[in-house]
Amino acid sequence: MSHQIPQIKLNDGAVFPQVGFGTYKLNGATGVSAIRSALDNGYRALDSAYNYENHGALGEAIRQSDIPRSQIMITSKLPGRHHQYDEALTNIQESLYQTGLKYFDLYLIHWPNPKEDHYVEAWKALIDAQKWGLVRSIGVSNFLPEHIDRLIDETGVTPAVNQVELHPYFSQAPQREYDADHHIATEAWSPLGRASSVLQDSTIKKIADAHKKSVGQIILRWETQIGVMPIPKSSSTVRQRENLHIFDFELTPEEMEAITNLERPDGRVKNQDPAVYEEF
Numbered sequence: 001m002s003h004q005i006p007q008i009k010l011n012d013g014a015v016f017p018q019v020g021f022g023t024y025k026l027n028g029a030t031g032v033s034a035i036r037s038a039l040d041n042g043y044r045a046l047d048s049a050y051n052y053e054n055h056g057a058l059g060e061a062i063r064q065s066d067i068p069r070s071q072i073m074i075t076s077k078l079p080g081r082h083h084q085y086d087e088a089l090t091n092i093q094e095s096l097y098q099t100g101l102k103y104f105d106l107y108l109i110h111w112p113n114p115k116e117d118h119y120v121e122a123w124k125a126l127i128d129a130q131k132w133g134l135v136r137s138i139g140v141s142n143f144l145p146e147h148i149d150r151l152i153d154e155t156g157v158t159p160a161v162n163q164v165e166l167h168p169y170f171s172q173a174p175q176r177e178y179d180a181d182h183h184i185a186t187e188a189w190s191p192l193g194r195a196s197s198v199l200q201d202s203t204i205k206k207i208a209d210a211h212k213k214s215v216g217q218i219i220l221r222w223e224t225q226i227g228v229m230p231i232p233k234s235s236s237t238v239r240q241r242e243n244l245h246i247f248d249f250e251l252t253p254e255e256m257e258a259i260t261n262l263e264r265p266d267g268r269v270k271n272q273d274p275a276v277y278e279e280f
């Protein structure tokens with residue numbers, strides 16, 4: 001099934017579909033079948049990470065699909081325990097062996113882990129991995145402005161992407177502004193708030209009823225209209241399709257504002273503030 005998914009051009013010239021597919025928790029045979037079904041349903045960008053332990057399922061789903069490799073944009077991420085330069089490069093190589101791929105289209109540092117203070121070294125490894133063709137675009141995830149400033153100051157290389165938690169209860173306005181000022185594309189992880197209370201929000205429900213769409217569709221449409229790249233995950237083929245079927249209507253400026261106003265100071269799903277939270 002073909003969908004009119006808008007394309008986003010990154011600061012290095014690469015072009016990605018604005019909506020991708022999250023694969024966290026999609027492992028083993030059921031993971032393969034969910035990722036294959038996402039490809040069949042029109043997704044052409046897949047988001048994974050070494051720490052999801054699903055590189056095998058990801059590679060198998062891609063092999064089973066008849067979509068040419070060149071038409072699928074594949075992301076993986078470097079775990080916090082391998083930020084040291086040599087370890088980072090080995091981890092990228094291992095990740096490629098696990099997936100059976102020759103290169104990743106996008107490779108991110110998963111978390112900055114600022115207390116460890118090795119993320120600049122990790123960034124240097126990603127820059128070299130890009131030079132050697134192991135990864136095509138390079139970026140970061142969960143990086144705050146102060147972390148990205150250091151990468152740019154110390155290497156002269158600006159990330160192409162910053163993937164951060166983003167949904168109506170935590171819309172990341174200051175981070176989005178910083179990313180835009182630096183021509184960094186903002187990707188939204190947990191774009192549906194990982195199916196938390198935001199899916200029951202009465203303001204969004206009212207807007208959904210007016211457009212005869214689901215709450216999930218309204219949230220994803222709002223995210224695309226604020227210019228970010230959501231990567232919703234679903235194990236259900238019906239919801240996978242639903243999450244892509246968001247480009248046949250538009251939210252009005254008033255509806256956009258009503259959703260933006262749902263922002264909460266404690267809006268993160270699991271209180272994972274990258275200034276202090278670390279993941280290895």
Ligand SMILES: NC(=O)c1ccc[n+]([C@@H]2O[C@H](COP(=O)([O-])OP(=O)(O)OC[C@H]3O[C@@H](n4cnc5c(N)ncnc54)[C@H](OP(=O)(O)O)[C@@H]3O)[C@@H](O)[C@H]2O)c1
Binds near residue numbers: 216
């Ligand atoms: N960089 C990072 O640190 C980071 C952190 C977290 C996640 N991520 C990435 O972001 C992706 C997405 O985030 P996420 O998986 O945390 O959460 P999410 O995509 O916000 O939500 C997924 C949940 O929503 C349900 N769902 C999906 N579509 C729905 C719909 N239309 N209506 C109602 N429920 C729906 C799914 O259930 P079903 O499966 O049953 O449909 C699942 O329980 C991940 O898979 C991963 O690739 C990155």
